[in-house]
Amino acid sequence: MPVNSIHIPTYPYYINGDWLESRSGQTIDIYSPYLNEVIGKVQAITKDEVDEAIISARIAQRDWAIRPLQERAQYLYRWADELVASKDEIAATIMKEVGKTLKDAYKEVTRTAEFIQYTVEEALHMHGESMRGDSFPGCSKSKVAITDRVPLGVVLAISPFNYPVNLSAAKIAPALISGNTVIFKPATQGTISGLKMIEALHRSGLPKGLVNLVTGRGSEIGDYLVEHDSIDMISFTGGTSTGINIAKKSVMIPLVLELGGKDPGIVCEDANLFESAKQIISGAFSYSGQRCTAIKRVLAHENIADNLVQILKEETMNLSVGSPKDESMIVPLIDHQSADFVQGLIDDALEKGATLVTGNKRSKNLIYPTLLDNVTMDMDVAIEEPFGPVLPILRVKSDQEAIDIANQSEYGLQASVFTNDINRAFRISNNIEAGTVQINGRTERGPDHFPFIGIKKSGIGSQGIRRSIESMTREKVTVLNLAE
Ligand code: NAP
């Protein structure tokens, strides 16, 4: 499909089942975060081309919505099979494009195929309900309400760079199985991986117009998409500032926004420090901390903080740093701008008196894993989402102080509580403002049938397979007024 100029492929966009080059004649260079070279060019499409995508989605939706569920299911099962069949190519593309290790990239493809299969099975077992009128005082039982779920129409699915395949399919699969059509806008730095996923969908024989891939910078076509009056629902995963912009610009349509996080790891003095440290390090540093659910601060009880910091230091210094090709735990960040932001947080904290435990070393967009102790709330690293490998440690005197500091954050995605006392765990969990609290485990999304919720500036609405299907449908009530 791509037209080769010398070595750099140019990738088309995809509308109504056709692979096209934009009439804008404009393309965007995609740099590999670790190869530091252009690995491909993607189309910068025009607003007219966005309109064409939305029109084809609208037209196709009428027929798709009335197709039998089993028929829709077969296309998604085939899509999952096609993804598995082309996992080598897709995983290699994910690694090159977003700098994830090949092992993690394969995991992402496999997880996506399983997600699609589970979404189909879940939908096959979601049924409406019926109600009789006579359960309400004075009403007759000959009044019967039949409630069913119907598709919303055209869903705008916008995904982030860090899971270019999984967090895209996590929107497209529930949308399709429930009778919607999709306008898919991948992150620019994730477009090629997203396109490979759509190629697999194309090979499944999915009817034209059901899924349309629109490529281009969010800063150029994003607002136009979001404000478009033919969009019926937006499912967005990305940064909080972008999410807030979408909430302001979208008009009277359902939104699911999965945004940033500042997940705390609260370590009580009775916790198993070695197990807690393992979970914290994995939660904080996998994929260099470029996960919305990464542990982004440690709130350690002062009685055990010295021991915990020592263990965290050893664990951090044992982390492999380098190229994703070598399966390194710490890999170069998605771009230099992100690395500058992370370095800025480290510098600010050290200037304000934080203790450098280990790290604070950098080579271009590769930031070495950094632990900062004695961090206080006046330091930006205590409140900002780094999306990089820096972990601040704040010492607390009590569970209540940990809860207060945790809840001071504008974010509310997840939190971890480490203790051997289950009652204490629930006391803390019940008071933490977050969508999910993990007891003695790292913060993470999944398994993918679990509800995944961000509150406060971490989001609106809920993901997780059944929740996603529900968010892309609405109830339709038919009332039978039978003869008495
Ligand atoms: P981002 O910069 O917010 O971009 C996310 C998506 O929004 C991209 O596709 C981007 O396109 C698009 N976009 C940009 N401006 C837009 C606009 N005006 N209207 C509509 N769409 C627009 O986020 P990112 O850097 O890709 O991802 C990192 C952030 O996402 C972090 O904050 C992380 O916490 C969050 N995240 C949250 C979750 C979750 O489930 N809660 C999961 C993953 C990531 P371009 O790429 O073309 O700019």
Ligand code: G3P
């Ligand atoms: O940032 C992506 C987010 O959805 C996290 O997923 O599975 O790495 O916790 P996971």
